[in-house]
Amino acid sequence: LPPDTPPQTLSERSIRAVAELIKDGRAKRIVVMTGAGISTAAGIPDFRSPKTGLYNNLARLNLPHPEAVFDIDFFKKNPAPFYVLAKELYPGNFHPTISHAFIALLAKRKLLRMLFTQNIDCLERTAGVPPELIVEAHGSFATQRCIECKTEFPDKEMREHVERGDPPSCIKPGCDGLVKPDIVFFGEQLPKDFYDAAAVPAMADLVIVLGTSLTVHPFAGLPRMAMERTPRLLLNMEQVGDLGSRADDVLCLGECDKGVRSLADELGWRDELEAMWTGI
Ligand code: APR
Numbered sequence: 001l002p003p004d005t006p007p008q009t010l011s012e013r014s015i016r017a018v019a020e021l022i023k024d025g026r027a028k029r030i031v032v033m034t035g036a037g038i039s040t041a042a043g044i045p046d047f048r049s050p051k052t053g054l055y056n057n058l059a060r061l062n063l064p065h066p067e068a069v070f071d072i073d074f075f076k077k078n079p080a081p082f083y084v085l086a087k088e089l090y091p092g093n094f095h096p097t098i099s100h101a102f103i104a105l106l107a108k109r110k111l112l113r114m115l116f117t118q119n120i121d122c123l124e125r126t127a128g129v130p131p132e133l134i135v136e137a138h139g140s141f142a143t144q145r146c147i148e149c150k151t152e153f154p155d156k157e158m159r160e161h162v163e164r165g166d167p168p169s170c171i172k173p174g175c176d177g178l179v180k181p182d183i184v185f186f187g188e189q190l191p192k193d194f195y196d197a198a199a200v201p202a203m204a205d206l207v208i209v210l211g212t213s214l215t216v217h218p219f220a221g222l223p224r225m226a227m228e229r230t231p232r233l234l235l236n237m238e239q240v241g242d243l244g245s246r247a248d249d250v251l252c253l254g255e256c257d258k259g260v261r262s263l264a265d266e267l268g269w270r271d272e273l274e275a276m277w278t279g280i
Helices: 015-023 066-070 072-077 080-089 098-108 123-127 155-164 192-196 256-267 270-278
Strands: 030-034 112-117 134-136 139-146 179-183 206-210 232-236 249-253
Touching: 015 206, 015 249, 015 256, 030 098, 066 072, 066 080, 080 155, 098 112, 098 123, 098 256, 098 270, 134 139, 134 192, 139 155, 155 179, 206 256, 232 256, 256 270
Parallel strands: 030 112, 030 206, 112 134, 206 232, 232 249
Antiparallel strands: 139 179
């Protein structure tokens, strides 16, 4: 955009102006969209960061290509690599980040309209975001079932199988289908919740995108579904998607936890945010 493009809604394209919008009560239906980048500070690698991303560190699983670990056809032939990864990623050993806590604070202040997350680590729930305000677009480890007959598999046994790295089979007599967590694999449909919430981004009066490369559709198309005049704030290491192409887009490139803390400072919520995070 030419530098002199006048902002339409924001007084200027800055974190301060976004904070003003919230403090003035002009942002009450905030829609947040997140990816693996908000959990890297919790110790969970993302997928595509050059050195640390999961897809650059799966050589030990000798996969045909990195994404195969989440490919349903590959899983049916060989579930072992996924279960090696599942053991490393399984919820229970990680603590939410300050970014997760910020989203929970938005919800506590009744400003969160919806959180769309691509993450499967359930850290948003752990941080205290009400489940009814979370769309886990790529599913999560919270539940699991047989991929053949869809019979649910018990949580306790699942945790034991994951610990042992031993892919479980269906509990239904006569069915020996493989059991898989309810994570959306490449080649699988996204959950109904995602499509039921399709109209939500257009209702947002502020969109905040955190920690995602916006490379996987249909999730990657969500930020574009905001109305033209709705400010969109990107808190991410790098510019992604079409963020930056609209007059009210604000790009805050760098660690999302740092960007979240700056926003909390501008809002006067910093102490409340830190206390909330410590209390999780
Ligand atoms: N602060 C800000 N940005 C970060 C941080 C951080 N601490 N850590 C990583 N990032 C950024 C990276 O620069 C990258 O732009 O977060 C983004 C992470 O992108 P991906 O690794 O591609 O993760 P994500 O966008 O969630 O992947 C989408 O791909 O394989 C599928 O289903 C999987 O849900 C996943 C989807």
